[in-house]
Amino acid sequence: MPIRRICEAADCSFFTIDKNYQLVSFKMEAHNELDSFLLKTPSIGDFAVEIITQKYRKNFQSLLIRCFAGHSFSITQRFGIENTDELFLQIIFTPLLKAGIAEQVLCTLINDIDHSGSLKMLGEYSHLTSHELRAPITNILSLSTLTNYPQLESFELAKINQLLGDINLQAVKLDGIIKMLNSMMHKQENEAVFGELNEKADTNHIVLVDDDIITNRLHQMLIRKHYTEKKIALFNDPEIALGYIKENKPDLILLDLHMPEIDGWKFLQMMEEHEVFIDVVIVSSSIDPRERLRAQTFMCVKDFYVKPLTSEKVKQLLED
Incomplete structure (x- = not known):
């Protein structure tokens, strides 16, 4: 169906403009409240730029020129409407191409009613970050400074455990708030389904790839705690890790996503380019559902674990 026909059926206003910048056709929806954008009611043959309010005319013309050059894009304009809430257009x-050449341009105008909800969401987001989120962060910073606790100078185990417990409690609060913020920004997505690991019983050689050396060591300690016989290789440089993997053919790779220079996505692409077919489990701090879905597009990725890696997750990965 031609784009113009789709617009005619849709609940929106539009103009079709030819190379001389004249209106060829148009449709106006009364509820779109375009008075702040249009200088007058349009007519066939009008010069499109001349019906636009002076304030927005120059920008509209520059965008029209770009579109006749073959570019397609969308902008959102904010208008102040007298006696009403602000309108987002x-x-x-x-x-509209003919033989690869833009003969006409279709300009569609849509009231973006979602912006009022977005503004409210951004307000809530700002409150959470400035109040709720900052509270546990400042607590963690204070708790982690041992100089604030002179009673710990004796390094009594009970006192150390109490401090770690307090830090953990604040970290759990912080993690919950971050998850809440993420859920505000993203609609609930269906869990991506990954394939099964190849021969889990033979997962004896594991490679950890994470630019954070401490994370690598913590994950190594966690795996060794339950599986002392496993061979574990640690790499904070993805390029060196790939060379090792190509030569030694491990059974499983635990891969971080957000790394400088070569991130997890680039690393997965490099594996495919070098025809390295080894099971990968993403272990990332990301709770963005879009990244989980993206991970599913790589055949070698068998699961996606959100940090921190726990004993339960390790057992699930290597036993279940």
């Missing part, structure tokens, strides 16, 4: 420029 989404303006979509689409070149």
Whole structure:
């Protein structure tokens, strides 16, 4: 179906503009409240730029020129409407091509009603970050400074455990708030389904790839705690890790995503380019559902674990 026909069926206003910047056709929806954007009611043959309010005319013309050059894009314009809430207008420029050349441009105008909800969400987000989120962070910073606790100078085990317990409690609060913020920004996604690991019983040689050396060591300690016989190789440099993997053919790779220079996604692409077919489990701090879905597009990725790695997750990974 032609784009113009789709717009005619949709609940939006639009203009079709030719190379001379004249209106070829248009449709106006009364509820779109375009008075702040349009200088007058349009007519066929009008010069498109001249019907636009002076304030937005120059920008509109520059966008129109770009669209006739073959570019398609969308902008959102904010308008102050007298005696009403502010209006957010989404303006979509689409070149209509004939034999690869933009003969006309379709300009679609849509009231973006989602912005009122977005503003409310951003307000809640700001409150959570400035109040709720900062509280446990400052507590953790204070608790982790041993100089604030002179009674710990004797290094009594009970006191150390109490301090670690207090830090853990604040960290749990912090993690919960971050998850809440993430859920505000993303709609609930279905859990991505990954394939089964190849021969879990033979997972004796494991490679850990994470730019954070402390994370690597913690994961190594956690695995060794339950499986002393496993061979574990640690790498904070993905390129060196790939060379080792190609030569030694481990059974499993635990891979971080967000690393400088070569991130987890690039590392997975490099594995495919070098035809390295070894099971990978993503172990990342990310709780973004889009990254979980992206991980599913790589055949070698068998699961996606959110940090921190726990004893239960290690047992699930190496036993279940």
